[in-house]
Amino acid sequence: MDFEFSPKVRELRERLLAFMDEHIYPNEALWEEQVAEGDRWEPPVLLAELKAKAKADGLWNLFLPSTYGKFSPGLSNLEYAPLAEIMGRVYWASEVFNCNAPDTGNMEVLAKYGNEAQQQQWLTPLLNGEIRSAFAMTEPELASCDATNVATSIVRDGDDYVINGRKWYISGACNHHTRIYIVMGKTDPNNSNPYLQQSMVLVPAGTPGVTVVRPMRVFGYDDAPEGHAELIFDNVRVPAGNLLLGEGRGFEIAQGRLGPGRIHHCMRTIGLAQRALEQMCVRAETRIAFGRPLSKQQSVREAIALSACEIEQARLLTLKAAAKMDQGGNKAAKDLIAMIKITAPNMACTVIDRAIQIHGAAGVSQDTFMARAYTLARSIRLADGPDQVHMMQLGRNLSREIHDRLSAGEKA
Incomplete structure (x- = not known):
């Protein structure tokens, strides 16, 4: 099995290492200072500056594998691995290169399962680094390690879906730049196949009935400006066209x-x-x-x-x-x-x-x-x-x- 870096990866790796040395490590203290100032859920000014530099250097959206066609920079998972390792050395660095969770997973979902309208509205600005997103699956009242347990209800009502439930540790949901939630819930709770009960729906941030209750702490850290929110969905109404892939596909x-x-x-x-x-x-x-x-x-x-x-x-x-x-x-x-x-x-x-x-x-x-x-x-x-x-x-x-x-x- 050949794990030697391809010429393309060697070149990207050298550029990424140089970027980390010049722009990331020297700014670790400044990052913390800027996050601590003012509104903790507003990304630091430094982030926008570094994202612009990374995009100009071609160190952008490296995570999408080549199977995603027009959305991909053409790297395989194997080629991306050493680059992700370098970014991971500083906990906030991945976002500089638009390679941060949960946005990477959400972009993959939209690229693989979203329709053209959903991709245009949400995937394009995510790929451009203009907005953030969140993935709302985990719930506080049940063992969410078993996804079939998810209890949030997604009920069809005419041309809409109505969502009710509580989620927590929803990474990114505290960030003021988060514009879209991918929400997992049950559209068919009585289906005899427990793996066909769930669906996923797109819920824009700010939709009436969506409440950010609090930022959850992780060992005392609130992980600003991303945060891990507890959310309530109280009769949240979204168009039926916001469903991803189809009912029962969650x-x-x-x-x-x-x-x-x-x-x-x-x-x-x-x-x-x-x-x-x-x-x-x-x-x-x-x-x-x-x-x-x-x-x-x-x-x-x-x-x-x-x-x-x-x-x-x-x-x-x-x-x-x-x-x-x-x-x-x-x-x-x-x-x-x-x-x-x-x-x-x-x-x-x-x-x-x-x-x-x-x-x-x-x-x-x-x-x-x-x-x-x-x-x-x-x-x-x-x-x-x-x-x-x-x-x-x-x-x-x-x-x-x-x-x-x-x-x-x-x-x-």
């Missing part, structure tokens, strides 16, 4: 969306872990304790060595999953996607925790990126399905497939 759309979303999360968390390892090495060589550098301590050397091994294992597994997605689609790669979703966030939590420990009190302070990085990596263990769900499904698939293969006469 679960299908969710599965199509979450595969790429999961691998993007893994790519970015590998970037966080790699940066933590680098900072760990710098600290170990420059920090003196008991009369010698930390790097002379065996436990510190072991922490560095294990971290390098674990990062590379997760990276290679993620690249393999990306290659499989390119070759056979998301369904063919489902087991590998589950493996990386289990492996990469857990690895990042472990590596970042080691980096924090080697930095001592500084590791949990606002003076390093690591405390924020740890909370992000830990939350990714829940995003797009918790570890236990992926392990349950992966174990089921492997048990059945291996049993069937061996039963057919293949030797163990």
Whole structure:
């Protein structure tokens, strides 16, 4: 399996690294300062400036695979992986290149499942970076890891759909530039097939009956200016033309969306872990304790060595999953996607925790990126399905497939 960078990716990678060095790392403190000033849900002035530079440099919308035709820059999942890893080193950097969640997944949904009118109204401004979006699936009163549980109702009423329900941890919904929600709910709750009960509908922000109740915190962070909102949909009325794909197709759309979303999360968390390892090495060589550098301590050397091994294992597994997605689609790669979703966030939590420990009190302070990085990596263990769900499904698939293969006469 060839994981060598193509000439196109090498060139993009060098440009992206240079952009990060010149424009992202030097502005991390300024970003935090601008977010803290005034309205926290208004993106900092810095963001618009950096987005303009990235677009001018051709570092824009790199995430869409070539299968999306006119909307794509022509990169495969495998080609995008090392670029997403670089962006992931700073938690807000992906948005500079219009490669940030949840917008990436929502753009993929609109590109793959939206009709021409929906694409013109919502996909085009998202691709241009003019608006933000949100994906409203998770609900507080039920186990949303099982999408068939979703209880929000979507009821046809003449030429409209009426939506009622409560959602939470809806990333991006606090941002003042979010203009559209993709909402998952039930149009046919009594269907005997639980996977045909759900539908997805487009709800413009500001539609009467949509209320942003509060920003949810993640380990104490409100993640401004994006935020993770709790929302109420109270008799929200939208035209029937806002339905995506058709009634009963919501679960299908969710599965199509979450595969790429999961691998993007893994790519970015590998970037966080790699940066933590680098900072760990710098600290170990420059920090003196008991009369010698930390790097002379065996436990510190072991922490560095294990971290390098674990990062590379997760990276290679993620690249393999990306290659499989390119070759056979998301369904063919489902087991590998589950493996990386289990492996990469857990690895990042472990590596970042080691980096924090080697930095001592500084590791949990606002003076390093690591405390924020740890909370992000830990939350990714829940995003797009918790570890236990992926392990349950992966174990089921492997048990059945291996049993069937061996039963057919293949030797163990």
